[in-house]
Amino acid sequence: MTDAADIGTALEALRARRPLVQNITNYVAMTLSANVLLALGASPAMVHAIEEVEDFVAISDALVINIGTLSPPWVEAMRRAVLAANEAGKPWVLDPVGCGATPYRTATAAELASFRPAVVRGNASEIMSLAGATGEKPKGVDSAAASDAALEAARGLAQRTGAVVAVTGVTDYAVDGTSAVRVDGGHALMPLSTALGCALSATVAAFAAVTDPMTAAVAALAAFDVAGAEAAERCRGPGHLPAELCDALHQMDAASLRRRARIGVA
Amino acid sequence: MTDAADIGTALEALRARRPLVQNITNYVAMTLSANVLLALGASPAMVHAIEEVEDFVAISDALVINIGTLSPPWVEAMRRAVLAANEAGKPWVLDPVGCGATPYRTATAAELASFRPAVVRGNASEIMSLAGATGEKPKGVDSAAASDAALEAARGLAQRTGAVVAVTGVTDYAVDGTSAVRVDGGHALMPLSTALGCALSATVAAFAAVTDPMTAAVAALAAFDVAGAEAAERCRGPGHLPAELCDALHQMDAASLRRRARIGVA
Amino acid sequence: MTDAADIGTALEALRARRPLVQNITNYVAMTLSANVLLALGASPAMVHAIEEVEDFVAISDALVINIGTLSPPWVEAMRRAVLAANEAGKPWVLDPVGCGATPYRTATAAELASFRPAVVRGNASEIMSLAGATGEKPKGVDSAAASDAALEAARGLAQRTGAVVAVTGVTDYAVDGTSAVRVDGGHALMPLSTALGCALSATVAAFAAVTDPMTAAVAALAAFDVAGAEAAERCRGPGHLPAELCDALHQMDAASLRRRARIGVA
Numbered sequence: 188m189t190d191a192a193d194i195g196t197a198l199e200a201l202r203a204r205r206p207l208v209q210n211i212t213n214y215v216a217m218t219l220s221a222n223v224l225l226a227l228g229a230s231p232a233m234v235h236a237i238e239e240v241e242d243f244v245a246i247s248d249a250l251v252i253n254i255g256t257l258s259p260p261w262v263e264a265m266r267r268a269v270l271a272a273n274e275a276g277k278p279w280v281l282d283p284v285g286c287g288a289t290p291y292r293t294a295t296a297a298e299l300a301s302f303r304p305a306v307v308r309g310n311a312s313e314i315m316s317l318a319g320a321t322g323e324k325p326k327g328v329d330s331a332a333a334s335d336a337a338l339e340a341a342r343g344l345a346q347r348t349g350a351v352v353a354v355t356g357v358t359d360y361a362v363d364g365t366s367a368v369r370v371d372g373g374h375a376l377m378p379l380s381t382a383l384g385c386a387l388s389a390t391v392a393a394f395a396a397v398t399d400p401m402t403a404a405v406a407a408l409a410a411f412d413v414a415g416a417e418a419a420e421r422c423r424g425p426g427h428l429p430a431e432l433c434d435a436l437h438q439m440d441a442a443s444l445r446r447r448a449r450i451g452v453a
Numbered sequence: 454m455t456d457a458a459d460i461g462t463a464l465e466a467l468r469a470r471r472p473l474v475q476n477i478t479n480y481v482a483m484t485l486s487a488n489v490l491l492a493l494g495a496s497p498a499m500v501h502a503i504e505e506v507e508d509f510v511a512i513s514d515a516l517v518i519n520i521g522t523l524s525p526p527w528v529e530a531m532r533r534a535v536l537a538a539n540e541a542g543k544p545w546v547l548d549p550v551g552c553g554a555t556p557y558r559t560a561t562a563a564e565l566a567s568f569r570p571a572v573v574r575g576n577a578s579e580i581m582s583l584a585g586a587t588g589e590k591p592k593g594v595d596s597a598a599a600s601d602a603a604l605e606a607a608r609g610l611a612q613r614t615g616a617v618v619a620v621t622g623v624t625d626y627a628v629d630g631t632s633a634v635r636v637d638g639g640h641a642l643m644p645l646s647t648a649l650g651c652a653l654s655a656t657v658a659a660f661a662a663v664t665d666p667m668t669a670a671v672a673a674l675a676a677f678d679v680a681g682a683e684a685a686e687r688c689r690g691p692g693h694l695p696a697e698l699c700d701a702l703h704q705m706d707a708a709s710l711r712r713r714a715r716i717g718v719a
Numbered sequence: 720m721t722d723a724a725d726i727g728t729a730l731e732a733l734r735a736r737r738p739l740v741q742n743i744t745n746y747v748a749m750t751l752s753a754n755v756l757l758a759l760g761a762s763p764a765m766v767h768a769i770e771e772v773e774d775f776v777a778i779s780d781a782l783v784i785n786i787g788t789l790s791p792p793w794v795e796a797m798r799r800a801v802l803a804a805n806e807a808g809k810p811w812v813l814d815p816v817g818c819g820a821t822p823y824r825t826a827t828a829a830e831l832a833s834f835r836p837a838v839v840r841g842n843a844s845e846i847m848s849l850a851g852a853t854g855e856k857p858k859g860v861d862s863a864a865a866s867d868a869a870l871e872a873a874r875g876l877a878q879r880t881g882a883v884v885a886v887t888g889v890t891d892y893a894v895d896g897t898s899a900v901r902v903d904g905g906h907a908l909m910p911l912s913t914a915l916g917c918a919l920s921a922t923v924a925a926f927a928a929v930t931d932p933m934t935a936a937v938a939a940l941a942a943f944d945v946a947g948a949e950a951a952e953r954c955r956g957p958g959h960l961p962a963e964l965c966d967a968l969h970q971m972d973a974a975s976l977r978r979r980a981r982i983g984v985a
Contacts, residue, residue, distance in 0.1 A: 215483045215499055217747045221913035226957055231913065232817070233747055236790040239821035246820065258502040258526070260790070285498070288512065289505035379703065381487035381497070424700030425492055427693075427959075434956030437911065481749045481765055524768040524792070551764070554778065555771035645969065647753035647763065690966030691758055693959075 189361075189368055191448045194406035195441035197398040202228040206248035206396035208389060211235045211265050213255025213284065216385030219429050220251075223386040226433035227410070229393035240264045244271040248396035251389045252304075254295055255284035262295055269302045278305035278395035278403070281350070282388035287316025297321050300348050305400040307344065308353040308388040308407075311337035318344040334358055338367065338453065351400040353391065353408060355384060360453050361404040367453030368405050372412025374419035380428040387411045409448035414439055455627075455634055457714045460672035461707035463664040468494040472514035472662035474655060477501045477531050479521025479550065482651030485695050486517075489652040492699035493676070495659035506530045510537040514662035517655045518570075520561055521550035528561055535568045544571035544661035544669075547616070548654035553582025563587050566614050571666040573610065574619040574654040574673075577603035584610040600624055604633065604719065617666040619657065619674060621650060626719050627670040633719030634671050638678025640685035646694040653677045675714035680705055721893075721900055723980045726938035727973035729930040734760040738780035738928035740921060743767045743797050745787025745816065748917030751961050752783075755918040758965035759942070761925035772796045776803040780928035783921045784836075786827055787816035794827055801834045810837035810927035810935075813882070814920035819848025829853050832880050837932040839876065840885040840920040840939075843869035850876040866890055870899065870985065883932040885923065885940060887916060892985050893936040899985030900937050904944025906951035912960040919943045941980035946971055 207230045210220055217233050224231035234243040237260065244250060250272045252265045272279045281304040283296035297320040300307060309317065311334045318340035334356030341352040341362040354360045359370040377383050387407055394403035411432075418431035473496045476486055483499050490497040500509040503526065510516060516538045518531045538545045547570040549562035563586040566573060575583065577600045584606035600622030607618040607628040620626045625636040643649050653673055660669035677698075684697035739762045742752055749765050756763035766775040769792065776782060782804045784797045804811045813836040815828035829852040832839060841849065843866045850872035866888030873884040873894040886892045891902040909915050919939055926935035943964075950963035 213499070214480055214746055215487055218484065218750065218913060221747055222957065225911045225913060232820075233745070233788055234817075234821075235788065236823065238791065239823035242821035242823070256499055256501065259504065285500075288498075289500075289508035291502065291505035291508070379491045381484060381491060422700075424703035425488065426696030426699035426703070430696070430958030430962070433958035434954075437956035437958070479765070480746055481753055484750065522765055522767065525770065551766075554764075555766075555774035557768065557771035557774070645757045647750060647757060688966075690969035691754070692962030692965035692969070696962070 212253035216382035379425035461711035466663035478519035482648035645691035727977035744785035748914035911957035
């Protein structure tokens with residue numbers, strides 16, 4: 188099982204390689220995603236025009252696709268980017284924001300999930316909805332659902348898509364077809380600051396450039412759980428949390444991540 | 454007249470209901486609007502694709518339409534969303550950013566204003582321009598106009614559209630066809646941080662999900678005046694104001710809002 | 720040669736005039752660009768719809784064109800805006816973000832550069848790539864290139880386009896066809912916070928509204944070097960840098976800028 192030693196090694200590899208991460212993401216999350224990637228030690232780029240998306244995949248190390256503010260031209264760019272990434276053997280991460288909220292969103296997420304993402308990262312409601320849309324009988328679409336309620340759906344989704352599925356909540360999980368890892372940590376203020384989940388998905392992509400999908404998912408979950416808790420301790424409310432999170436990721440090293448990560452069997 | 458007791462009750466209702474507020478807003482304001490709504494106790498969503506905008510209205514509690522970075526596909530999405538909101542009896546708020554600056558902007562704002570918004574929120578220049586475009590003889594379009602210069606225009610606009618009109622400036626006003634409320638507070642640093650007005654309009658929408666339009670407008674104005682003043686006291690410049698504003702809104706409760714709100718007859 | 724006295728005078732002129740700066744810029748940089756312009760004493764607007772872009776140029780004092788998240792409708796708006804600015808004799812600044820990364824990006828930057836920008840502002844890699852695309856034999860396209868490696872390319876680009884070319888890095892340069900100025904300062908944390916370069920380009924445009932292109936470029940470079948260094952001293956990581964930069968720009972006056980600017984012959 189992926190353990191603390193592995194994710195420390197992954198962080199060292201990320202810092203050494205400084206992977207170029209292409210983001211096709213939503214308007215709300217762009218700035219924070221870029222800042223989180225820079226703070227962590229990766230190099231972000233936001234490139235989504237159909238005219239250049241495949242050319243940019245060719246020079247990137249990993250790709251994150253986030254449907255938060257989707258529209259048809261962006262969805263077409265997402266399709267082209269993931270096909271180019273697959274052809275080039277580059278890992279890509281799917282963040283199915285709001286899957287289940289509208290038919291358009293659910294259908295887009297399900298289509299993208301069929302294109303072999305390395306990792307899918309969502310909250311319980313999104314993962315359950317996406318699992319349902321790709322064949323699993325949905326257990327419900329409750330945005331307040333706890334992450335463990337989505338564990339079975341995540342397992343089915345992982346088996347059908349071949350992706351590692353990361354479900355975030357009070358406890359986070361990373362699931363593939365045969366195993367499941369739990370990661371604890373974080374802070375109750377985190378859901379009160381927008382786009383942290385989106386920035387986490389971008390972080391998964393950065394790690395996926397330097398290690399296998401399961402290790403990448405666990406490393407990103409642990410890094411956010413550790414840095415988020417440290418950041419929240421410096422805050423009296425959610426306002427400064429994004430800035431503090433960036434500082435905490437910037438100051439994190441492999442030793443501190445290994446020491447503070449709370450990883451276990453799900 | 455709406456008083457401090459009413460707006461405290463509105464804040465309690467907002468916290469209890471956690472309304473889902475759909476935002477079709479400008480690129481500059483999206484992240485701050487989401488963070489302000491989260492800090493206050495509402496649930497934000499940024500959804501603007503024509504393919505899903507009506508489906509999302511169906512699950513939302515209120516809608517804000519902000520034309521700050523408008524373009525034809527977005528304007529079409531705005532039309533569909535407000536018609537869906539009206540049909541479903543859900544309140545929506547119009548923020549006519551930059552009305553008067555270009556003919557396209559003025560015409561779009563005027564068209565949207567004709568679709569029965571619950572509240573229109575703008576600065577003096579925008580409200581005077583919009584009043585002119587909907588039939589009032591304009592008194593001038595001066596971006597430096599004081600909010601009280603727009604009071605008469607606001608009254609005419611309210612009478613023609615049926616909306617409560619909120620005009621913000623050093624003093625804020627909320628006006629309907631028959632009465633006018635003034636709200637004092639805020640801080641001189643606030644106009645030096647972008648998109649606070651846009652986030653205020655989103656806050657009006659959150660309150661409109663749980664109370665009548667006049668109480669919603671006054672509650673949002675008072676909440677921003679109180680939280681903005683508290684936030685600015687913690688700042689040496691405008692840089693940290695958005696984060697501090699979120700913290701102040703997060704820590705605000707009905708008692709502190711009632712005690713510190715400065716509401717009077719206009 | 721432009722000296723500290725000149726840039727102090729330029730800052731005073733900017734504060735007195737409060738120029739309206741139109742931004743057609745990327746999604747990542749919009750909010751920070753607006754906040755930097757407000758903190759400095761200018762008035763920002765983000766306006767990019769083809770339906771209004773020329774009308775807005777007519778009321779603006781300067782324009783910045785940034786291709787960071789370009790797509791065909793935006794590029795068409797950029798063309799119309801720069802032609803309108805040229806016709807009206809208003810200065811405009813080009814930020815060729817990512818020039819060299821994809822053919823689409825390079826071709827768009829080269830086309831725009833042919834429309835007589837007052838200033839082009841980029842990093843070494845972008846400037847070398849743009850110089851190559853407009854006729855210079857490229858010396859290489861290395862995103863890690865130091866700014867002095869781009870000095871010759873900048874000179875050629877300046878001669879061909881008539882623009883002042885500003886190259887930023889550890890040392891910054893402003894180059895026209897005959898002279899070159901170096902500006903030192905800044906801080907190693909600055910490249911770890913996204914969109915500071917984009918906000919700098921917007922700042923060049925604000926200064927270009929009140930002074931000649933060379934003085935505008937040097938003033939903006941010096942203001943960012945001084946404010947960035949001051950901001951970074953207040954930070955333990957990159958997270959709060961944007962907010963601290965705004966505070967430092969807000970508190971800067973002509974005397975402090977003159978005293979702290981490090982300007983010399985390149």
